[in-house]
Amino acid sequence: VTRIRLIAGGIEATAELDGEGSPDAVRAFAAALPMDGELLGSVWSGNGCELALPEALRGVVGGGAASVDVPVGTLAIAASAGGAVLIIPYGIVKTHLATGPVAATRVARFVAGQNAFLARVERTFDEGAIAVRIVPEA
Amino acid sequence: MRLAIEVGGVIALARLHVEDAPAATRRFVAALPFEGALRQSRWSGETTYVHDPTLVDLALQRDSRAIPSERPRSIMCAGDIHYGPARGNIGLAYGQAQSRAIGGENTWGVHVATVERGLEELVGALRTIRVRGPLRFVIRADAA
Numbered sequence: 001v002t003r004i005r006l007i008a009g010g011i012e013a014t015a016e017l018d019g020e021g022s023p024d025a026v027r028a029f030a031a032a033l034p035m036d037g038e039l040l041g042s043v044w045s046g047n048g049c050e051l052a053l054p055e056a057l058r059g060v061v062g063g064g065a066a067s068v069d070v071p072v073g074t075l076a077i078a079a080s081a082g083g084a085v086l087i088i089p090y091g092i093v094k095t096h097l098a099t100g101p102v103a104a105t106r107v108a109r110f111v112a113g114q115n116a117f118l119a120r121v122e123r124t125f126d127e128g129a130i131a132v133r134i135v136p137e138a
Numbered sequence: 139m140r141l142a143i144e145v146g147g148v149i150a151l152a153r154l155h156v157e158d159a160p161a162a163t164r165r166f167v168a169a170l171p172f173e174g175a176l177r178q179s180r181w182s183g184e185t186t187y188v189h190d191p192t193l194v195d196l197a198l199q200r201d202s203r204a205i206p207s208e209r210p211r212s213i214m215c216a217g218d219i220h221y222g223p224a225r226g227n228i229g230l231a232y233g234q235a236q237s238r239a240i241g242g243e244n245t246w247g248v249h250v251a252t253v254e255r256g257l258e259e260l261v262g263a264l265r266t267i268r269v270r271g272p273l274r275f276v277i278r279a280d281a282a
Contacts, residue, residue: 040268046180046240068242096242098183098234125177128271 001030003137004108006088008039009120009130013113014137015075018106021065025077025105028060029053029086034135039088041124044098045070045078047091049121051132055083066103068094073114078104086134090122139167140280141219141251143230145176146263146273150256151280152219155249159208162248165195166221171278176230178268181242184233185214186264188275193226200224202237202245211249212237217257219277222247228277232264 006013019026032054039049048070061079070076070093078087078095079102087093087104095104110117124130141152156163174188199206202224213236214220220229220237222245229237229247237245253260267273 038269041178042180043178043183043268044181044238044242046242092240094242096181096238098236101242125180126271128267129269 001033001136003111004033004134005137006117006132006134008117008132011113011117011120013117014111015108016111017108018074022060022105025060026107028057029077029107030136032057034133036131036133038129039121039124039132040129042087042093044096045087046093048087048089048093049124050080050085050087052080052082053077053084053086058084061105062103066105068096068101068103070095070104070106072118073110074106075108076104076106078102088121090118141277142280143219143253143260143275143277145260145275146266148256148259148263150253150260152251152253154251155209159248159250162198162206162208162221162223163250165198165223166250167279169193171276172228173274173276175272176264176267176275177272179229179235181238181240182214182229183235185229185231185235186267187227187229189225189227191226193221193223193228195223198223198248199246202239203243205246206248209249210246212244212246216261217253218249219251219253220247221250230264232261
């Protein structure tokens, strides 16, 4: 798998897996696909949404080029109180938990449909959670 | 003095900390009845907030990183009513929360009141905001 498709609120986008920083994290993320869940607004990390990931993915967080800064256009895995989450920023994101900053590991970057997808994701702040599906691109 | 807080059909009652925070509670009460839309915080954890410029009072707190002189709090607990005079915020936590600025820097506010009745129902209503979106809320002086 080299690309993934994200579908949320009727909007689709494509992202390319980015294993340069942490091949292990990307491999573990790709192995967990397809995934369905709910995109919820971040509560500690700023202008982004989070999708709860299988707990096993917590073990790959922090590897490679991990950083608290997750730029718009990228997707990253971060630790959460309950395990791990996929972070999708639509603005400034600095990954935090209650205890303070935590590093996130980048796993993908958008290559198509980014603007429309992130505009829909941002509306979760005003409208609440939305369902999301992430699948390997055929 | 007590406050009645209405959120999403739930009414909770809170005791205002007049003795420990006379200036902040006076300023807070002057804004009542207060209506707004409670939103999920993006930086401060399990808390909701409303921002209203009319609540700004720089005499009580010159900026959000400054520690107020009355009942200062950065950590917020469910049932605390948190007033941030520097930015004009009211915070109502439903779980683990800490007042933080954009970027995650810790900030401060005044703990002006504590919910004493209806806490469980209030927390339940506040918890829905992250999932369903903002809720209208009203704080008024309790006539009883």
